Amino acid sequence: SQKIEQNSEALNIQEGKTATLTCNYTNYSPAYLQWYRQDPGRGPVFLLLIRENEKEKRKERLKVTFDTTLKQSLFHITASQPADSATYLCALSSNDYKLSFGAGTTVTVRA
Amino acid sequence: GAGVSQSPSNKVTEKGKDVELRCDPISGHTALYWYRQSLGQGLEFLIYFQGNSAPDKSGLPSDRFSAERTGGSVSTLTIQRTQQEDSAVYLCASSLEISYNEQFFGPGTRLTVL
Numbered sequence: 001s002q003k004i005e006q007n008s009e010a011l012n013i014q015e016g017k018t019a020t021l022t023c024n025y026t027n028y029s030p031a032y033l034q035w036y037r038q039d040p041g042r043g044p045v046f047l048l049l050i051r052e053n054e055k056e057k058r059k060e061r062l063k064v065t066f067d068t069t070l071k072q073s074l075f076h077i078t079a080s081q082p083a084d085s086a087t088y089l090c091a092l093s094s095n096d097y098k099l100s101f102g103a104g105t106t107v108t109v110r111a
Numbered sequence: 112g113a114g115v116s117q118s119p120s121n122k123v124t125e126k127g128k129d130v131e132l133r134c135d136p137i138s139g140h141t142a143l144y145w146y147r148q149s150l151g152q153g154l155e156f157l158i159y160f161q162g163n164s165a166p167d168k169s170g171l172p173s174d175r176f177s178a179e180r181t182g183g184s185v186s187t188l189t190i191q192r193t194q195q196e197d198s199a200v201y202l203c204a205s206s207l208e209i210s211y212n213e214q215f216f217g218p219g220t221r222l223t224v225l
Contacts, residue, residue, distance in 0.1 A: 004153070034213065036216075041218070042218055042219075043115070043202050043204070043216030043217050043218050043219050044154070044202075044216050045216070046213035046214065046215070049213060089153070089154070091154075097142065097144070097159045097161075097167070097209050098156050098159070098167070098170075099144075099154075099156060099214065100153075100156065101146075101153040101154040101155075102153050103151065103152060103153040104153065
């Protein structure tokens with residue numbers, strides 16, 4: 001069956017360091033992958049989209065890589081800030097409409 | 112401009128009652144999606160609309176769940192004869208169209224079935 005796995009534990013890092021989150025998938029051939037941020041009591045907010053033929057995408061302090069051979073995406077937050085503390089969700093789609101989400105990784109950035 | 116709005120924000124109901132959840136997408140967005148998020152779990156896709164049409168209803172958990180969209184805008188998700196396992200946060204999202212687009216999520220409706 002299809003499975004999407006993110007870092008199973010919460011990630012605690014010091015302000016200024018780089019946070020690296022992992023999204024692994026099995027039995028899936030995604031056309032694209034998205035990363036969302038979710039704060040408590042709120043809906044997810046879109047951050048980045050990367051297509052299957054792209055290796056890397058950047059947006060400000062965020063960087064996403066997509067390796068379809070390893071079936072893995074890495075999400076990096078550089079120069080992390082306490083305001084980056086949130087849950088980060090990985091989502092995959094093999095077609096136009098249905099997004100399948102991982103359970104998320106909670107990041108806490110200590111000042 | 113206004114984002115996606117959902118109402119009510121919280122709903123507490125008794126087992127066996129029917130509930131109706133509402134979603135107002137971003138104006139001009141043709142695609143609308145419903146998800147369910149249970150505690151500690153990822154988002155579970157329920158159904159999507161392209162305009163007023165719902166081509167794929169296979170994500171709905173049971174025949175107690177139904178959804179409709181009118182005028183290419185507002186959507187309602189109805190759960191009949193609610194059960195305790197229906198307790199979750201129901202999230203609605205919209206996107207400009209059905210094609211590799213970011214989805215804009217509403218704040219969700221927290222449903223508690225007693």
